[in-house]
Amino acid sequence: MEILDGKIVSQAVKEELRLQTAQWISEGNRAPHLAAILVGNNGASETYVASKVKTCQEIGYKSTLIRLEENIEETILVAAIEQLNADSTVDGILVQLPLPKQINEEKIIGLINPDKDVDGFHPVSIGRMVQGLPAFIPATPYGIMLMLAHYKIPTSGKHAVVIGRSNIVGRPMSILLSQNTNPGNCTVTVCHSRTSNLKELCLQADIIVAALGKPGFLTADMVKENAVVIDVGITRVADPSKKSGFAIKGDVDFDSVAPHCSYITPVPGGVGLMTIGALMKNTFRAATQSKGN
Ligand code: NAD
Numbered sequence: 001m002e003i004l005d006g007k008i009v010s011q012a013v014k015e016e017l018r019l020q021t022a023q024w025i026s027e028g029n030r031a032p033h034l035a036a037i038l039v040g041n042n043g044a045s046e047t048y049v050a051s052k053v054k055t056c057q058e059i060g061y062k063s064t065l066i067r068l069e070e071n072i073e074e075t076i077l078v079a080a081i082e083q084l085n086a087d088s089t090v091d092g093i094l095v096q097l098p099l100p101k102q103i104n105e106e107k108i109i110g111l112i113n114p115d116k117d118v119d120g121f122h123p124v125s126i127g128r129m130v131q132g133l134p135a136f137i138p139a140t141p142y143g144i145m146l147m148l149a150h151y152k153i154p155t156s157g158k159h160a161v162v163i164g165r166s167n168i169v170g171r172p173m174s175i176l177l178s179q180n181t182n183p184g185n186c187t188v189t190v191c192h193s194r195t196s197n198l199k200e201l202c203l204q205a206d207i208i209v210a211a212l213g214k215p216g217f218l219t220a221d222m223v224k225e226n227a228v229v230i231d232v233g234i235t236r237v238a239d240p241s242k243k244s245g246f247a248i249k250g251d252v253d254f255d256s257v258a259p260h261c262s263y264i265t266p267v268p269g270g271v272g273l274m275t276i277g278a279l280m281k282n283t284f285r286a287a288t289q290s291k292g293n
Contacts, residue, residue, distance in 0.1 A: 001258055002151075004230070004265045006273035009150045010143075013277035014059055017284055021060040024288065032287030033062040034092040034118065034279075035084050039077060039103070040070035044236065045096045052094070055276050061283060064090070074103045078111060085113040091287040092118035094279070097168075115290060118282040121168060130175055136282045141173040143274025144209065144230055146281075148183040153207075153228055153263060156185035161201050163218070163251070164211035165192045169232055173209050198222075215249035220256035229257055229264045232271050 025031055034056055038049045049065065056063035066080055077095075084093045093116045099105050114124035120136035128135035137145075148155060160177045164170030170190065177186040186207065191198050193212075202208055202222040210218045211232035223229060233251030250267030258264050265271055 001261050002263050004147055004151055004263050004270060006143075006147065006265065006270040009147050010273040010277040012150065013146060013274075013281065014055065017059045017280050020284060024284075025060070029287075030089070031060055031062045032091050032283050033064070033089055034094065034283045035064040035066065035087075035090045037066045037068065037077070037080055037084075037093070037095045039068045039072065039096070040100050042098070044234075045098075049096050051276055052279060055280055056283075059280055061280070070100050071102075072100075074107075077103060077108060081108065081111045085111075085116065088290075090116065091290055092116050092283040094119045116286055118279060118286050120172075120282060126167070126172065129172065132179055132181075136285065137176065137278070138168050138172045139278040139282065140169050140211075140232060140271060140275045141176050142278035142281070143276075144173065144232070144271060145176055145183055146278060147230075147265070147271070147274050151263065153183065155183040155207065158186050158206035159189070159204055160186040160207040160209065161189045161191060161205035162209045162211065163191045163198070163202075164209075164213075164232070165190050166211070169211040170209075173211065177207070177209075210251035212251055214251055216251070216253040218252040218257060220253070220260055223257050223260050225260055226262040227260065229261050230271060231265050231267050233267065234272060 036049050036052060038045060053063045053065055084090050093112050095108055109121045112122055114122045117125050117136050120138040125136045129137055162170050162174045174188045174190045177184060178188045189201050191201060199222045203224055205227055207228045209230045213233055213235060215235045215237055229252055231250035231252040235249050236246040237249045239247035248268050
């Protein structure tokens with residue numbers, strides 16, 4: 001069994017971007033610029049946005065963080081996005097999800113200029129991805145594809161089971177794995193909360209991507225020998241032994257599943273780190289694309 005190490009792969013992605021960015025700037029261009037909007041004080045969102053801003057600094061991007069109060073009216077957020085859309089010095093815009101209840105997430109995502117949609121959630125980005133056109137790919141599935149590529153994991157002709165069908169993880173993951181690309185060319189089964197024979201399907205899988213948000217859901221009795229297991233889940237579980245008071249748990253029962261796998265991602269230290277790396281790749285793409293490159 002080999003660990004798919006998000007730290008190593010994301011470091012390689014960041015280093016490549018750092019060099020590309022230095023080159024880009026040396027050619028007389030300004031640094032790529034990512035603008036992040038954070039609404040409210042959700043603890044997990046605060047952590048994610050802080051890591052994104054820190055990673056921008058490491059690579060040499062400019063970043064701007066716009067913080068808005070939890071109870072703002074939707075119009076305030078709309079105005080902030082319109083301003084960033086119109087600002088030619090901003091290449092990428094991300095709105096950290098989830099948003100407070102009074103705000104319509106779908107509407108907000110749809111307002112982002114598709115040329116700056118570095119999260120890849122806009123319908124234009126998703127449409128382009130589905131058609132196999134150059135596109136901003138949602139960062140988590142993109143990060144997983146980068147990881148599969150880094151470890152040269154064979155995917156062609158394999159049966160992949162994706163557990164979860166959300167717009168940000170499961171659905172795009174299933175599309176990417178089925179595309180005629182490398183990695184890709186899998187036969188994909190998408191499982192969700194209404195799937196009746198999930199264990200049976202998982203036992204047929206060469207690759208399992210668990211993205212449902214239920215800690216420890218995937219257990220050893222659901223996994224075929226030598227399967228590749230990708231754990232997307234991130235759930236905060238109360239843990240008084242930790243200083244923070246919680247531990248981060250994945251959707252895979254790592255200790256029981258790992259001995260049966262050829263490859264497995266840990267949580268933390270796996271997919272989460274890749275997500276940020278992929279976001280940074282999308283931001284570089286947005287910056288260079290906006291110059292017509
Ligand atoms: P979501 O709640 O939007 O979707 C969950 C999906 O799981 C749904 O499609 C649902 O049908 C399916 N599901 C729920 N219960 C199920 C069951 N018992 N059997 C089969 N399918 C079931 O969640 P999401 O936004 O896709 O996120 C999933 C997990 O991934 C969460 O833990 C989230 O925190 C994590 N996440 C991690 C990253 C990362 O960078 N690692 C990024 C995004 C999300």
